[in-house]
Amino acid sequence: MGATPADDGGARRVQPARFPLDDKRVYDAYVAGRQSAAMCVAVRAGLFDWLASEGAGASLEAVAARTGWSERGTRSMVSALCAMGLIVRGDDGLRVSADAAAYLTRGTPGSLWGLVDMEVDHFLSPRALMDALEKDDSSVYGEADPWEAHDEDPKRARAFTAAMHSVSERPAAGVAEFVDLGDVKSLLDVGGGSGALSIALCGANPALRATIFDIAAVEPLAREYIEDAGLSDRIGVEVGDMFGPPLPRGYDAVLYSQILHDWGFERGAELLARAFAALPPGGQVLLHEKLVEDDADAPLANALVHLDMLVWTEGQQYRLLELAELLTAAGFEGVERVRTAGYWSLVRARRPR
Ligand SMILES: C[S@@+](CC[C@H](N)C(=O)[O-])C[C@H]1O[C@@H](n2cnc3c(N)ncnc32)[C@H](O)[C@@H]1O
Structure with a gap:
């Protein structure tokens, strides 16, 4: 016979966790590789170059058409890159952030473009x-x-x-x-x-x-x-x-x-x-x-x-x-x-x- 609510106390109290709740140092280190991967792939796709020039103000659909990424993939990538501060989402569409414009565009003096692009082929997995x-x-x-x-x-x-x-x-x-x-x-x-x-x-x-x-x-x-x-x-x-x-x-x-x-x-x-x-x-x-x-x-x-x-x-x-x-x-x-x-x-x- 199954237990009734009365049998298990009805409103059983949840025991407080017995471990520290803040795992951010470890979790952030674990997840950091995703930032690197997303940035490298966007650089290789020429996304920042394009958003810094004729693609400024693009929609998600335009990004998908430009990169050849799936619709779901584009949404995910753009969200991740916005969270990283590399793309800015505004009422007038998507734009490259000041950091991405300075350090991730090709041919910009002092840009890290070449370094990040090479990482696509030699990612430190x-x-x-x-x-x-x-x-x-x-x-x-x-x-x-x-x-x-x-x-x-x-x-x-x-x-x-x-x-x-x-x-x-x-x-x-x-x-x-x-x-x-x-x-x-x-x-x-x-x-x-x-x-x-x-x-x-x-x-x-x-x-x-x-x-x-x-x-x-x-x-x-x-x-x-x-x-x-x-x-x-x-x-x-x-x-x-x-x-x-x-x-x-x-x-x-x-x-x-x-x-x-x-x-x-x-x-x-x-x-x-x-x-x-x-x-x-x-x-x-x-x-x-x-x-x-x-x-x-x-x-x-x-x-x-x-x-x-x-x-x-x-x-x-x-x-x-x-x-x-x-x-x-x-x-x-x-x-x-x-x-x-x-x-x-x-x-x-x-x-x-
Ligand atoms: C890490 S890179 C540094 C490049 C440059 N000094 C810089 O800071 O941007 C190492 C350089 O050493 C050169 N190199 C490696 N072995 C060498 C050798 N036996 N004789 C001369 N150059 C060498 C490579 O071709 C490469 O250009």
């Missing part, structure tokens, strides 16, 4: 992270070495260099603004990629000349960026292997921007020894990185880049203490950190006179 943790070497292109893969496949080299340019263009402007290079007349930009750093530094220092030193696949790409910046007369490009023959001499400064973090500590030490050997007495080595603080695993954005390095490279993010130790061991002195733009720092030191 839990599975990719598990594989990388097991392999403990670059796994982004399977077994292939990433730099050899770029030399063999110009499309990969182009996509990677565009991504790096979009990561580096804005912080490069920060270095140009906050780092006094008054006594540097010539700069060797090792692994210089698109030349983002040299372009900003030569732009801000009219007497400065620079050479991008990179692998063969990157040479024509660097020349394109330099030509677009109108600096071909002051920035050259040289093909070479930073671990091959000694680095070229005759420069007042050697720059490694996002290079040390591609390699383990031993190879980092080797790169610094190579810079030391190439520099004249008084010459400077410049390290441009997103540092993790010495006394905390912070900021979060920089600590998370450890994971990108795990998947893409043999390296990791650095702390100032670690860089200072490597620089001193290589013979440099006067280690100085300059906080530049956003999460970025420039660490510099000199070869003794």
Whole structure:
């Protein structure tokens, strides 16, 4: 016989929960990957570019027609992107937000478009992270070495260099603004990629000349960026292997921007020894990185880049203490950190006179 309401007490009291009710820190971390996925897919679909131009004020139907997404998918994506503050929904239709217009549109100086677009093909999924943790070497292109893969496949080299340019263009402007290079007349930009750093530094220092030193696949790409910046007369490009023959001499400064973090500590030490050997007495080595603080695993954005390095490279993010130790061991002195733009720092030191 079934229980009657009277049998179970009728209005049985619900026991209060015996666990903390606020799971936001964990839930937000769990759900954060969806934000990244939605943003990357919208970038790849060209949604922000379109809403920033002829698509401004579009309806949901127009977005669906433009992207080829289903009606349900479009509603979901637009709602998510509005919640993220990347699209604004108004009486006059959908518009791109100021943040998305500045940082997610193609060709906008300082935009992260290239970086976010590349993520569609190389999303750091839990599975990719598990594989990388097991392999403990670059796994982004399977077994292939990433730099050899770029030399063999110009499309990969182009996509990677565009991504790096979009990561580096804005912080490069920060270095140009906050780092006094008054006594540097010539700069060797090792692994210089698109030349983002040299372009900003030569732009801000009219007497400065620079050479991008990179692998063969990157040479024509660097020349394109330099030509677009109108600096071909002051920035050259040289093909070479930073671990091959000694680095070229005759420069007042050697720059490694996002290079040390591609390699383990031993190879980092080797790169610094190579810079030391190439520099004249008084010459400077410049390290441009997103540092993790010495006394905390912070900021979060920089600590998370450890994971990108795990998947893409043999390296990791650095702390100032670690860089200072490597620089001193290589013979440099006067280690100085300059906080530049956003999460970025420039660490510099000199070869003794
Ligand atoms: C992480 S990217 C940094 C690009 C640039 N410095 C920046 O901050 O935007 C690394 C660069 O190092 C270059 N590279 C990798 N191995 C190299 C090698 N053995 N010799 C010279 N360049 C190399 C890559 O082609 C790529 O352009």
